[in-house]
Amino acid sequence: MTGPGDVPPDSAADAFSKPGDGPSAAPARTLTAAELAATRGEHVKLADSALLRADELVAGYIPGVDILRGCDFYLDDGELVGIIGPNGAGKSTLLKAMFGLIPVRSGTVTLRGEDITSAAAHTLVRGGLGYVPQNNNVFPSLTIEENLQMGIFLRSSKFGERFDYVTELFPMLGERRRQRAGALSGGERQMVAMGRALMMEPSVLLLDEPSAGLSPAFQDDVFIRCRRINRTGVSIIMVEQNARRCLQICHRGYVLDQGRNAYTDTGRSLMSDPKVIELYLGTLATAH
Ligand SMILES: Nc1ncnc2c1ncn2[C@@H]1O[C@H](COP(=O)(O)OP(=O)(O)O)[C@@H](O)[C@H]1O
Numbered sequence: 001m002t003g004p005g006d007v008p009p010d011s012a013a014d015a016f017s018k019p020g021d022g023p024s025a026a027p028a029r030t031l032t033a034a035e036l037a038a039t040r041g042e043h044v045k046l047a048d049s050a051l052l053r054a055d056e057l058v059a060g061y062i063p064g065v066d067i068l069r070g071c072d073f074y075l076d077d078g079e080l081v082g083i084i085g086p087n088g089a090g091k092s093t094l095l096k097a098m099f100g101l102i103p104v105r106s107g108t109v110t111l112r113g114e115d116i117t118s119a120a121a122h123t124l125v126r127g128g129l130g131y132v133p134q135n136n137n138v139f140p141s142l143t144i145e146e147n148l149q150m151g152i153f154l155r156s157s158k159f160g161e162r163f164d165y166v167t168e169l170f171p172m173l174g175e176r177r178r179q180r181a182g183a184l185s186g187g188e189r190q191m192v193a194m195g196r197a198l199m200m201e202p203s204v205l206l207l208d209e210p211s212a213g214l215s216p217a218f219q220d221d222v223f224i225r226c227r228r229i230n231r232t233g234v235s236i237i238m239v240e241q242n243a244r245r246c247l248q249i250c251h252r253g254y255v256l257d258q259g260r261n262a263y264t265d266t267g268r269s270l271m272s273d274p275k276v277i278e279l280y281l282g283t284l285a286t287a288h
């Protein structure tokens with residue numbers, strides 16, 4: 001037996017063919033809760049009191065080639081939100097666009113209701129955004145302590161207080177403060193990078209694949225620490241290739257596909273959504 005809900009989408013873009021689009025629209029089918037939540041209308045309703053939000057973002061690297069194609073996103077105060085999706089979907093590009101690192105062609109980024117689209121990095125850092133890129137995120141020739149000092153050069157009088165906060169979260173950074181970052185393992189460098197971003201007391205941390213390239217034990221450590229950081233009051237956006245683990249710890253998740261958000265829901269609901277499993281979680285989904 002088949003019904004409208006059983007028709008597999010040809011692509012994630014199918015999720016945007018909504019019922020009631022008019023007589024010339026594609027045949028209507030019922031959207032799942034996670035597809036509906038990813039539509040523009042629901043985003044506008046749900047993002048109303050968001051701490052950070054992106055609306056209809058269009059951005060890219062090469063003239064004429066849009067990577068983000070009308071992307072919506074929001075983060076409420078206190079949330080830990082994951083962004084997953086296939087390689088090349090535009091996840092890193094979305095973080096870069098929100099942090100003003102690539103030109104936004106249209107759309108807006110808003111922090112506490114204030115337009116911060118394409119603002120300079122130092123303005124965003126002062127406003128409470130911290131960004132940890134996936135690669136090259138430490139100064140290898142500097143010591144751990146010097147790396148942390150670089151994180152707070154805008155407010156160096158607070159160094160001691162912030163150093164205590166960061167080394168309580170990452171004791172290794174205190175114990176080995178005089179060691180050069182270049183001599184550390186990938187997992188340890190990740191701690192330095194996150195620690196550096198936390199020195200400025202951000203209200204929002206943007207993390208690009210914090211567990212990538214780490215051994216399984218270090219990966220788990222990263223997820224646990226992200227939870228702890230979040231519990232201290234820092235809202236977090238985490239892009240992750242380790243989709244299952246990410247959704248397990250997130251309040252909400254977005255599935256990005258071809259530069260648009262295809263699905264969004266609580267982490268738990270996305271993990272058990274048959275379409276998300278089929279299209280994005282693959283065989284890993286049956287491992288539990
Ligand atoms: N610096 C760049 N210059 C040109 N194209 C880029 C650059 N970075 C990423 N892209 C392209 O943008 C698309 C999305 O990339 P990205 O946001 O890094 O994907 P994801 O993080 O989801 O894997 C890819 O097609 C990629 O090739």
Ligand SMILES: [Mg+2]
Nearest residue numbers: 091092093209
């Ligand atoms: Mg990426």
